[in-house]
Amino acid sequence: MSTELTVLTLAALLQVVQFLLYAVPANREVGPGYTMSPRDRAPSRPMSDQTARLGRAFDNHFQGLILFTIAVGVIEMSGQNSGFTGLCAWIYLAARVAYIPAYAKGLRPGRSAIWSAGFLATTLMLLAALV
Amino acid sequence: MTETTILAAYGLLVLLTILLQVLGSLQTLSMGYLMSARDEPREVGRMTARMNRALTNSITAMALFAPAILLLVVQGKTTSTTLLVAQLFLVARIIYLPVYALGVPAIRTLAWLVGFAATAVLYLLAL
Numbered sequence: 403m404s405t406e407l408t409v410l411t412l413a414a415l416l417q418v419v420q421f422l423l424y425a426v427p428a429n430r431e432v433g434p435g436y437t438m439s440p441r442d443r444a445p446s447r448p449m450s451d452q453t454a455r456l457g458r459a460f461d462n463h464f465q466g467l468i469l470f471t472i473a474v475g476v477i478e479m480s481g482q483n484s485g486f487t488g489l490c491a492w493i494y495l496a497a498r499v500a501y502i503p504a505y506a507k508g509l510r511p512g513r514s515a516i517w518s519a520g521f522l523a524t525t526l527m528l529l530a531a532l533v
Numbered sequence: 534m535t536e537t538t539i540l541a542a543y544g545l546l547v548l549l550t551i552l553l554q555v556l557g558s559l560q561t562l563s564m565g566y567l568m569s570a571r572d573e574p575r576e577v578g579r580m581t582a583r584m585n586r587a588l589t590n591s592i593t594a595m596a597l598f599a600p601a602i603l604l605l606v607v608q609g610k611t612t613s614t615t616l617l618v619a620q621l622f623l624v625a626r627i628i629y630l631p632v633y634a635l636g637v638p639a640i641r642t643l644a645w646l647v648g649f650a651a652t653a654v655l656y657l658l659a660l
Binding site: 451454455458464465468469471472473475476479480505508510511513514521524525528529531532 | 565599602606
């Protein structure tokens with residue numbers, strides 16, 4: 403398996419971890435009675451800032467992950483794997499891992515800078531596929 | 534140009550949408566707020582709210598378009614027809630963005646519909 407595909411697998415597993423990082427404290431805070439309901443109303447007990455941040459970090463990674471999946475898919479399908487695209491993939495993963503504590507702690511401007519690194523790595527991979 | 538090229542180009546289009554959405558947010562929200570953890574939600578301008586919705590829609594479209602291309606390429610079922618349909622998808626999604634931002638009603642729906650139908654045709658051709 404190529405570096406890019408290995409990193410893609412790890413990135414998808416990271417999303418499983420992010421789900422747990424959000425869902426476990428969210429269930430503790432708003433209660434499973436609410437989370438298992440159809441959630442027609444807002445929860446009566448508020449969620450802590452940190453848990454809400456982990457939820458937003460989880461949502462954000464869905465966007466990042468789908469674009470990264472495209473980038474890896476395109477590189478693999480066209481057989482354009484290179485040291486450069488492998489490096490971009492690792493940078494993407496490292497940025498997305500670092501993004502979680504940066505969001506949870508509310509790092510400013512660290513979180514935005516880390517997000518930009520992941521965004522840039524994906525852009526470069528897609529551009530590498532076109533040139 | 535192949536289906537894979539179209540997919541890469543669409544990926545770049547969605548990245549551009551994210552960039553426009555961030556830049557648009559700067560019109561009403563301060564850089565300080567954007568870089569914060571955004572614990573209290575804030576209102577964004579009308580144009581930025583449209584870009585937010587366009588982005589959500591583009592991500593949904595991508596989640597459907599990418600597997601269709603993958604299925605065609607992996608099975609070696611790419612033809613001049615699938616390339617044309619993929620190009621149609623890309624053009625429709627390029628039109629969708631400014632049309633949503635400017636609030637043109639019927640054309641936006643039409644562009645969305647073309648992208649949606651193109652994706653559906655790609656899945657049928659992949660079977």
